[in-house]
Amino acid sequence: MPDTLPENSVGLVTPQTMHFDVPLALACGRSLDNYDLIYETYGTLNADHSNAILICHALSSDHHAAGYHSMEDKKPGWWESCIGPGKVIDTNHFFVVALNNLGGCKGSTGPASTNPKTNKPYGPDFPIVTVKDWVESQVRFADRLEIKTWLAVIGGSLGGMQVLQWNIDFPQRLNHAAVIAAAPKLTAQNIGFNEVARQAIMHDVDFHEGRYYEHNTAPRRGLMLARMLGHITYLSDDAMREKFGRELRQGKISYGFDVDFQVESYLRYQGESFVDRFDANTYLLMTKALDYFDPAADFDDDLSKALSHARANFLVISFSSDWRFAPERSREIVKALQDNDHDVSYAEIEAPHGHDAFLIPIKDYLDVFGAWMTHLVNEVSS
Amino acid sequence: MSQLRPDLQIICDWITPKSRILDLGCGDGTLLAMLKKERNVNGYGLEIEISNIVKCINANVNVIQADLNAGLSDFDDNTFDYVVMTQALQAVERPDRLLNDMLRVGSEGIVTFPNFGHFRSRLQLFFGGHMPVTKTLPSKWFNTQNIHLCTLQDFEKLCADNRIEILRRTVVDRNHRSGLLMSLFPNLFGEVAIYRIQRK
Numbered sequence: 001m002p003d004t005l006p007e008n009s010v011g012l013v014t015p016q017t018m019h020f021d022v023p024l025a026l027a028c029g030r031s032l033d034n035y036d037l038i039y040e041t042y043g044t045l046n047a048d049h050s051n052a053i054l055i056c057h058a059l060s061s062d063h064h065a066a067g068y069h070s071m072e073d074k075k076p077g078w079w080e081s082c083i084g085p086g087k088v089i090d091t092n093h094f095f096v097v098a099l100n101n102l103g104g105c106k107g108s109t110g111p112a113s114t115n116p117k118t119n120k121p122y123g124p125d126f127p128i129v130t131v132k133d134w135v136e137s138q139v140r141f142a143d144r145l146e147i148k149t150w151l152a153v154i155g156g157s158l159g160g161m162q163v164l165q166w167n168i169d170f171p172q173r174l175n176h177a178a179v180i181a182a183a184p185k186l187t188a189q190n191i192g193f194n195e196v197a198r199q200a201i202m203h204d205v206d207f208h209e210g211r212y213y214e215h216n217t218a219p220r221r222g223l224m225l226a227r228m229l230g231h232i233t234y235l236s237d238d239a240m241r242e243k244f245g246r247e248l249r250q251g252k253i254s255y256g257f258d259v260d261f262q263v264e265s266y267l268r269y270q271g272e273s274f275v276d277r278f279d280a281n282t283y284l285l286m287t288k289a290l291d292y293f294d295p296a297a298d299f300d301d302d303l304s305k306a307l308s309h310a311r312a313n314f315l316v317i318s319f320s321s322d323w324r325f326a327p328e329r330s331r332e333i334v335k336a337l338q339d340n341d342h343d344v345s346y347a348e349i350e351a352p353h354g355h356d357a358f359l360i361p362i363k364d365y366l367d368v369f370g371a372w373m374t375h376l377v378n379e380v381s382s
Numbered sequence: 383m384s385q386l387r388p389d390l391q392i393i394c395d396w397i398t399p400k401s402r403i404l405d406l407g408c409g410d411g412t413l414l415a416m417l418k419k420e421r422n423v424n425g426y427g428l429e430i431e432i433s434n435i436v437k438c439i440n441a442n443v444n445v446i447q448a449d450l451n452a453g454l455s456d457f458d459d460n461t462f463d464y465v466v467m468t469q470a471l472q473a474v475e476r477p478d479r480l481l482n483d484m485l486r487v488g489s490e491g492i493v494t495f496p497n498f499g500h501f502r503s504r505l506q507l508f509f510g511g512h513m514p515v516t517k518t519l520p521s522k523w524f525n526t527q528n529i530h531l532c533t534l535q536d537f538e539k540l541c542a543d544n545r546i547e548i549l550r551r552t553v554v555d556r557n558h559r560s561g562l563l564m565s566l567f568p569n570l571f572g573e574v575a576i577y578r579i580q581r582k
């Protein structure tokens with residue numbers, strides 16, 4: 001916990017909730033009759049509402065992108081490195097909005113919310129939501145905030161996929177787009193990892209077909225395994241070697257199945273702490289949203305065609321050691337944009353941190369991102 | 383050299399307005415920014431150095447981080463009006479392959495390079511007995527990025543061997559002058575060569 005909040009932080013923030021009661025038709029064919037979206041905002045919306053930036057979150061994050069909820073918070077929001085006064089996404093100039101997507105577990109309507117039809121938690125009855133559905137819900141959310149056009153929509157990983165979807169479905173409603181550490185669709189390997197994660201959760205004896213809330217339990221071991229696996233894939237081989245090597249916890253091996261190596265201890269800790277802050281059904285849903293994302297499928301499998309109506313100015317960034325969303329995948333996005341003569345710049349940042357690099361304040365990354373954002377500052381002030 | 387490079391203004395004069403350009407090794411984006419302003423072109427620069435990427439973005443130039451030695455496989459055939467490469471030919475691993483790739487991707491290519499046949503280089507090698515160090519080629523033999531230096535004659539032979547047609551050739555000195563000696567003996571007096579090429 002910080003005694004005083006850093007000057008370049010947005011400081012103490014309070015989430016707000018917006019209720020929607022017009023049914024939202026979903027890609028799966030079902031609909032949500034009413035739902036809540038929880039969100040946070042940083043900075044001030046200007047008179048003509050032209051300085052609003054939407055931040056789209058990744059698999060396991062949420063609306064708390066920057067600042068602190070209380071002086072007791074151990075950690076700030078997940079993208080504190082980029083959002084704040086004087087930072088790359090400068091809250092002195094922009095009105096920054098971050099929300100928790102539908103299906104989430106941090107305050108927006110999701111599997112742990114009460115199903116009004118049964119007065120019990122939705123659990124497995126919560127409909128599968130897709131990136132397209134999220135963007136649809138974000139458009140309604142923007143309408144309510146009276147933001148006709150986002151100055152920019154920005155996201156990393158699964159968040160970057162939402163940015164792409166915005167440009168396909170609502171190109172008129174954003175002027176700039178930053179797609180960071182993303183991909184136009186998952187590879188078989190990626191879907192494979194997600195499936196192992198889901199199987200770990202669903203095979204936990206405490207899963208109860210997803211109705212574990214009613215049994216006052218949770219598939220903790222399964223979710224922990226899912227997170228441990230995910231975590232390995234978000235780091236690079238080099239990053240893990242650098243961080244842990246073969247360092248032993250007790251200085252010697254135990255010839256048993258307890259924790260010997262530091263890396264085991266770290267992964268267990270990561271898994272265990274995740275279980276306390278995340279809902280297993282949401283994890284299942286979010287990984288499915290990742291797997292299903294393939295916007296080119298509606299356009300003869302041609303991503304260039306899918307992005308033909310985009311009109312935003314794009315920034316695409318990838319990281320050299322990211323093997324889960326590899327640079328090649330970002331280049332597919334860049335190529336599709338080039339095919340359409342769209343404005344795009346692309347940087348492949350040299351970084352050892354793997355997929356997690358997009359959350360880390362790496363100098364080259366911030367330099368590139370910052371240079372691009374400076375044009376947005378100038379646009380707002382002119 | 384980057385401030386008043388003599389080759390850039392000449393290239394700008396050669397480019398048809400509103401064309402689609404790919405600039406290989408675009409550096410800080412000077413040429414593309416100039417072409418955007420004066421010729422209203424649409425284009426992208428390819429660049430490997432991150433510091434230059436930042437400069438291009440600052441200059442509002444579309445820049446794609448890429449290694450020219452990996453080729454232009456991300457680009458489809460005939461998708462650009464011009465593929466430009468200024469002062470990079472001599473620094474790539476296989477200039478011949480890249481030239482052919484340029485003319486696969488673009489209808490025309492524009493290439494500039496320092497002429498190693500310039501009399502100062504010849505004099506230094508002949509009388510000094512050492513690898514030339516000049517204002518257009520300031521590095522030493524061991525730290526230079528220019529691993530494939532060539533003369534006008536070498537370049538033209540490469541073009542002939544690869545069925546590449548030379549549409550136009552201009553040579554200038556580093557002060558942007560092109561005098562009588564240079565037009566009579568370009569391979570001896572031209573410091574920078576500028577070629578416009580296309581597939582035969």
